[in-house]
Amino acid sequence: MSVAADFSVEACRERIARWQPRINAFNRLENTPLGGGAGPLAGVPLAHKDMFYRAGQVSNCGSKIRRGWVASETSTALERLDAAGALQIGTLNMAEFAYGPTGHNEHWGDCCNPWNPDYITGGSSSGSGAAVAARLVFGALGSDTGGSVRIPAAACGVTGLNTTWGRVSRAGAMPLSHSLDTVGPLAGSAEDCARILQVIAGFDPKDLVSSREPVDDYLSALADKGLRVSISTSWIERNAEAEVASAVLAAARALRSAGTTLVEVEPPEFDQLSAHCITVMQSEASAQHAPWMRERPGDYSAAVRARLEAGFAVPAAAYLEALRLRGAWLERFCSRTLSDADLYLLPAMNVRVPTREQTGARGGAGMPKLLAEVSRLTRWVNYLGVPALVLPCGFDSNGLPIGLQLVARPFAEATLLRAGHGLQRATDWHRRVPPG
Amino acid sequence: MNSWNPEAVEAALASQGIRLAPGRAAKIAAALNASAGLADPLLGSLAFETDPTAYALALSRCSAK
Numbered sequence: 001m002s003v004a005a006d007f008s009v010e011a012c013r014e015r016i017a018r019w020q021p022r023i024n025a026f027n028r029l030e031n032t033p034l035g036g037g038a039g040p041l042a043g044v045p046l047a048h049k050d051m052f053y054r055a056g057q058v059s060n061c062g063s064k065i066r067r068g069w070v071a072s073e074t075s076t077a078l079e080r081l082d083a084a085g086a087l088q089i090g091t092l093n094m095a096e097f098a099y100g101p102t103g104h105n106e107h108w109g110d111c112c113n114p115w116n117p118d119y120i121t122g123g124s125s126s127g128s129g130a131a132v133a134a135r136l137v138f139g140a141l142g143s144d145t146g147g148s149v150r151i152p153a154a155a156c157g158v159t160g161l162n163t164t165w166g167r168v169s170r171a172g173a174m175p176l177s178h179s180l181d182t183v184g185p186l187a188g189s190a191e192d193c194a195r196i197l198q199v200i201a202g203f204d205p206k207d208l209v210s211s212r213e214p215v216d217d218y219l220s221a222l223a224d225k226g227l228r229v230s231i232s233t234s235w236i237e238r239n240a241e242a243e244v245a246s247a248v249l250a251a252a253r254a255l256r257s258a259g260t261t262l263v264e265v266e267p268p269e270f271d272q273l274s275a276h277c278i279t280v281m282q283s284e285a286s287a288q289h290a291p292w293m294r295e296r297p298g299d300y301s302a303a304v305r306a307r308l309e310a311g312f313a314v315p316a317a318a319y320l321e322a323l324r325l326r327g328a329w330l331e332r333f334c335s336r337t338l339s340d341a342d343l344y345l346l347p348a349m350n351v352r353v354p355t356r357e358q359t360g361a362r363g364g365a366g367m368p369k370l371l372a373e374v375s376r377l378t379r380w381v382n383y384l385g386v387p388a389l390v391l392p393c394g395f396d397s398n399g400l401p402i403g404l405q406l407v408a409r410p411f412a413e414a415t416l417l418r419a420g421h422g423l424q425r426a427t428d429w430h431r432r433v434p435p436g
Numbered sequence: 437m438n439s440w441n442p443e444a445v446e447a448a449l450a451s452q453g454i455r456l457a458p459g460r461a462a463k464i465a466a467a468l469n470a471s472a473g474l475a476d477p478l479l480g481s482l483a484f485e486t487d488p489t490a491y492a493l494a495l496s497r498c499s500a501k
Binding site: 164323329331 | 440445448449452453454455456457460463467468471476477478479481482486487488490491492493495496497498499
């Protein structure tokens with residue numbers, strides 16, 4: 001592909017110098033870009049969440065505990081981007097150990113929303129969302145365990161893809177919850193996400209849950225038409241804030257005008273599925289962190305330590321019950337919600353983007369409930385292990401983006417990207433750039 | 437039924453070598469009690485033989501291909 005002058009390394013560096021003091025998206029900027037060469041992403045400047053390992057380079061994982069830790073291997077996703085000619089120009093801020101939905105980080109400083117720094121970027125791929133929104137890079141890798149690609153994409157007004165569990169290798173990426181972790185791209189459009197996904201998707205013997213399902217031609221699939229999309233309109237009207245519901249339903253109408261058939265369905269059991277996601281995530285994350293939680297609990301932020309503590313109290317039987325039920329819930333979603341449709345459409349978040357104060361340590365009595373709302377509509381997707389695309393569909397009265405979410409059957413990333421591309425041909429929300 | 441209390445949580449985590457931050461035991465006990473009575477509606481129909489690996493088969497069956 002040819003890279004527009006807007007995304008030359010020099011232009012990106014100039015914008016980073018301007019934006020970094022305001023949004024704190026980068027942890028490190030490379031003097032000489034890493035990777036590069038010939039390939040489908042030749043010369044394309046990217047930066048990635050600071051948890052994708054590169055041999056000989058530091059991966060801090062947004063933490064104090066791993067500050068300065070040098071990786072001995074390179075993640076498969078970065079190897080594939082390198083082989084495709086992409087340039088890595090830096091590493092991006094993230095929530096501590098990818099365990100937080102807002103973008104707060106007391107060790108590395110909060111990442112701030114480019115549309116208004118008082119507001120959250122969403123997390124845990126906070127720097128990925130902010131950097132892509134401010135057009136500091138063409139695209140970025142994030143990870144998604146309960147919404148960590150999609151929440152930043154929604155809050156920052158960019159396009160983010162949560163991939164099917166096993167579609168993209170997690171080898172050499174920091175683990176949070178092995179049953180739920182996925183790797184996916186954030187970029188300015190569905191088409192640009194397709195360009196990145198094309199390179200990173202596919203079987204990898206180094207990740208034992210990596211799938212052997214064939215990889216589609218995502219760019220060619222963008223042109224196809226004739227999708228059916230299910231939606232739960234009255235649920236959205238009852239449960240989402242009015243401005244969110246209005247924007248999401250307007251986007252659904254835009255899809256219909258562009259040739260998509262809308263089908264009304266009962267909503268999936270979001271809260272039941274979310275509860276299972278939390279059970280699995282807490283159990284696995286706490287097991288992963290057990291040695292550090294025993295030896296140096298004071299080196300975690302209070303919020304992450306609290307989340308990890310909770311996981312040690314989850315009964316083993318409850319954890320295994322959630323995993324035993326997972327297949328049955330996936331089959332139910334596909335046979336009911338998608339029985340007559342290719343995709344399911346819903347908001348990325350029911351609430352408007354909150355401020356950093358509302359969702360931080362001084363957020364007050366309403367903070368836990370607001371925090372739960374931020375990820376209420378994303379966690380269930382990770383429990384099912386299905387792919388989901390978030391893309392911008394409007395702005396709220398505070399001037400912050402509103403995100404729409406499309407969810408598909410396993411390995412139907414091509415269908416998601418096709419629907420997203422169709423919507424982005426009919427609207428221009430994805431072309432809006434924060435002033436400055 | 438509130439089967440968990442802060443002391444029980446404190447003891448359960450201490451047995452795993454985890455020292456709780458102050459005030460956390462009561463919050464964890466409350467969360468455990470809130471979720472303890474919630475039965476999954478699919479549990480009753482789940483085959484006795486089902487184990488967590490059934491998910492991999494479901495993923496393949498439900499695939500878009």
